[in-house]
Amino acid sequence: MDSVGVAAAAPDAGQGPAWQSKCPWGAPSTTSISCSLADVMSEQLAKELQLEEENAAFPEVVAAAEGPFITGENIDTSSDLMLAQMLQMEFDREYDAQLRREEKKINGDSKVSISFENYRKVHPYDSDSSEDEVDWQDTRHDPYRADKPTTTPRRGFIGKGKDITTKHDEVVCGRKNTARMENFAPEFQVGDGIGMDLKLSNQVFNALKQHAYSEERRSARLHEKKEHSTAEKAVDPKTRLLLYKMVNSGMLETITGCISTGKESVVFHAYGGNATEDKVIPPECAIKVFKTTLNEFKNRDKYIKDDYRFKDRFSKLNPRKIIRMWAEKEMHNLTRMQNAGIPCPQVVILKKHVLVMSFIGQDQVPAPKLKDVTLSSEDMKKAYYQILNMMQQLYRECNLVHADLSEYNMLWHDGKVWLIDVSQSVEPTHPHGLEFLFRDCRNVSQFFQKGGVAEALNERELFNAVSGLNITADNEVDFQAEIEALEKMNEDHVQNHGKKLSTFSSDGDPPIYDE
Ligand code: ADP
Ligand code: MN
Numbered sequence: 400m401d402s403v404g405v406a407a408a409a410p411d412a413g414q415g416p417a418w419q420s421k422c423p424w425g426a427p428s429t430t431s432i433s434c435s436l437a438d439v440m441s442e443q444l445a446k447e448l449q450l451e452e453e454n455a456a457f458p459e460v461v462a463a464a465e466g467p468f469i470t471g472e473n474i475d476t477s478s479d480l481m482l483a484q485m486l487q488m489e490f491d492r493e494y495d496a497q498l499r500r501e502e503k504k505i506n507g508d509s510k511v512s513i514s515f516e517n518y519r520k521v522h523p524y525d526s527d528s529s530e531d532e533v534d535w536q537d538t539r540h541d542p543y544r545a546d547k548p549t550t551t552p553r554r555g556f557i558g559k560g561k562d563i564t565t566k567h568d569e570v571v572c573g574r575k576n577t578a579r580m581e582n583f584a585p586e587f588q589v590g591d592g593i594g595m596d597l598k599l600s601n602q603v604f605n606a607l608k609q610h611a612y613s614e615e616r617r618s619a620r621l622h623e624k625k626e627h628s629t630a631e632k633a634v635d636p637k638t639r640l641l642l643y644k645m646v647n648s649g650m651l652e653t654i655t656g657c658i659s660t661g662k663e664s665v666v667f668h669a670y671g672g673n674a675t676e677d678k679v680i681p682p683e684c685a686i687k688v689f690k691t692t693l694n695e696f697k698n699r700d701k702y703i704k705d706d707y708r709f710k711d712r713f714s715k716l717n718p719r720k721i722i723r724m725w726a727e728k729e730m731h732n733l734t735r736m737q738n739a740g741i742p743c744p745q746v747v748i749l750k751k752h753v754l755v756m757s758f759i760g761q762d763q764v765p766a767p768k769l770k771d772v773t774l775s776s777e778d779m780k781k782a783y784y785q786i787l788n789m790m791q792q793l794y795r796e797c798n799l800v801h802a803d804l805s806e807y808n809m810l811w812h813d814g815k816v817w818l819i820d821v822s823q824s825v826e827p828t829h830p831h832g833l834e835f836l837f838r839d840c841r842n843v844s845q846f847f848q849k850g851g852v853a854e855a856l857n858e859r860e861l862f863n864a865v866s867g868l869n870i871t872a873d874n875e876v877d878f879q880a881e882i883e884a885l886e887k888m889n890e891d892h893v894q895n896h897g898k899k900l901s902t903f904s905s906d907g908d909p910p911i912y913d914e
Contacts (some may be wrong), residue, residue, distance in 0.1 A: 495519045528631050634665060639690055641753050642667075649673045650680060650748070651755075658765050663725075663822075668756075668763050671747075683758035684747060685765075687727045689822070722752045729822035730754055737795040740816045741789050759810050759817050766812035769846070775816045775850060776813070781857055782816050782846045789818060790839070799824045800832050804839035806846050827866070828889055833882045837862050 498515045506512040634642070645651045652670035659666040665688045671680035726749060733756065736743045744756035760766040774782060786809070793799050801808070801824050808820040825832050840861040847855035856864060859878050863869055868885070872878040 409619070437616065471710065475489075524770060533710050543717060610672050627697075638753065641750055642686070645669075645686075645748075645750070645753075646672070646673075646754070648680075650675060650870075651684065652688065655763055656723070658685065659811075663843055668765070680748065681745065681757040683761070683763070685744060685756050685758045687726075687729070687754045687756065689752040689754070690720050719752075725822045726752045726754050729820075732797070732799060732821040732824045735799060736793065736818065736821070739796040742790055742815055743796070743821070744817070744819060758810050759819065768807055768808035769811055770806035770809045771808040774850075779847070779850050780852050780854065782811070785816050786843055786847075787864065789816070790843070790861075791816075794827060794836070794865050795867070799826055799838050800829070800836040802832075802835035805842040809822045830886060830890055833886055834879070836866060837879065837882055840865065848895070 411667075440619050449842060491594040502515045514618040612722045628746060638712055642651075642654060646654060646669075649672045652672040654667050654669040656668055657665060658668050667688070669686055671682050697869070730746050730749045733743055733746050737745055743758055747757065749755070758765070769782070781789040790801075790804070793801060799821070799822060801818065803823050804818075808818065810819060825835060827833065827836065829835070839857065841858040844855055844858040844861050848857075856905045859872070859875070860871070862878075870878055870880055
């Protein structure tokens with residue numbers, strides 16, 4: 400840390416006479432006997448001097464502080480935001496401590512205990528547990544950084560900053576603290592404290608400093624781990640252990656290699672081993688390992704984006720649990736599909752974030768994706784009708800919308816289409832379920848129309864055919880507007896009645912719930 404200018408006074412806690420020699424406000428006393436014009440001049444001079452000194456001392460940081468969200472009217476909000484957040488964190492910690500006391504009191508030494516874990520406000524990440532940090536390596540920027548600009552509503556503090564700015568003389572120390580704050584690591588967003596003439600008390604400054612330091616250290620640690628994991632490429636040690644155990648137990652014969660490395664998952668091929676008590680293991684298996692980056696990807700999920708409250712809930716969820724949740728979701732969805740007779744991988748076992756299923760393909764060669772295979776026009780037509788049928792089954796019998804249906808997630812095997820990749824699939828009454836369905840329909844319809852299937856319905860016809868709804872709009876914009884109106888109607892229903900409409904479809908079949 401380079402201590403220049405006012406920052407040099409730091410060791411004296413900034414209050415001793417050390418700063419006076421450097422402080423521009425010391426200057427007026429030497430000219431105080433001159434005439435009134437000089438008085439005015441000196442004040443101006445002092446202002447200029449101060450500006451000069453500050454600019455000289457922290458030129459880059461001031462420039463750096465012009466972050467994407469510290470512009471115009473918001474010029475003074477960033478530091479206040481950080482202060483507010485830190486205070487909030489302090490408050491949340493106290494809240495959690497109280498929760499723990501209550502938990503202890505209620506449980507006493509009873510054998511059965513209850514846990515308030517899910518009600519805690521401070522994520523383990525913030526309370527310095529190292530256990531969970533690995534999972535955050537790729538995700539921490541999302542909830543804590545990218546969304547920061549949108550969290551400004553705690554305006555109570557902002558006014559305060561503005562109030563202080565007018566009185567110059569008594570608060571030099573505070574201003575210095577603000578200046579020193581600029582010496583925190585460059586990626587530590589401190590805002591334009593100098594520009595707004597913010598003064599920090601020593602206490603607040605020290606708290607911020609501490610926070611900045613631990614942030615820096617954490618960042619370094621995470622960076623290290625990230626590099627490590629890229630080197631490992633496929634899976635982390637804990638996952639490897641899980642896979643070893645599967646082979647060791649005899650459930651799998653061998654894991655032969657990696658079929659696919661996607662953004663969200665790594666898929667391996669394995670030969671099945673011995674059947675266990677109640678399980679027949681397919682001769683060839685696909686192992687889908689959900690990656691930590693899944694969080695990053697799924698956080699951009701529309702649902703989350705639209706639900707501001709998610710941030711709070713998210714902070715209470717263990718990131719590892721979130722990853723498992725997606726694996727679990729894929730398992731449940733595959734099971735529903737299996738029960739409806741839709742060609743898809745059969746679930747073998749789910750262990751944490753690792754899903755073992757039957758392999759679609761043969762002799763280690765996975766079935767080609769629909770986008771990679773050249774079908775005869777006959778097969779193309781056959782595939783189209785099969786998919787139309789499967790989409791209807793999925794919607795009506797499984798109460799699901801695939802939500803990522805395209806030629807990338809359909810495999811051609813054994814003369815028919817197999818659906819895969821259903822971790823993101825949702826029920827039609829999901830706040831954006833129908834929009835997802837419409838997107839699916841567009842993908843399917845475009846693929847087959849381009850592929851020369853004359854009978855292929857257009858996206859709107861396909862949507863109606865799948866959902867059983869009768870949206871009559873003859874252009875995409877109106878159609879989509881009607882879809883959104885339906886979704887809104889459902890959301891209103893949720894608001895008013897506390898539960899979803901059972902289904903959008905008019906065929907009266909009760910939806911299937913598996914949980
Ligand atoms: P992602 O979310 O990464 O797209 P997918 O479930 O689509 O995950 O799997 C990625 C790729 O792995 C697929 O495109 C497919 O080639 C292969 N794959 C996945 N599951 C299986 C399976 N059960 N049998 C054969 N190949 C599979
Ligand atoms: Mn996929």
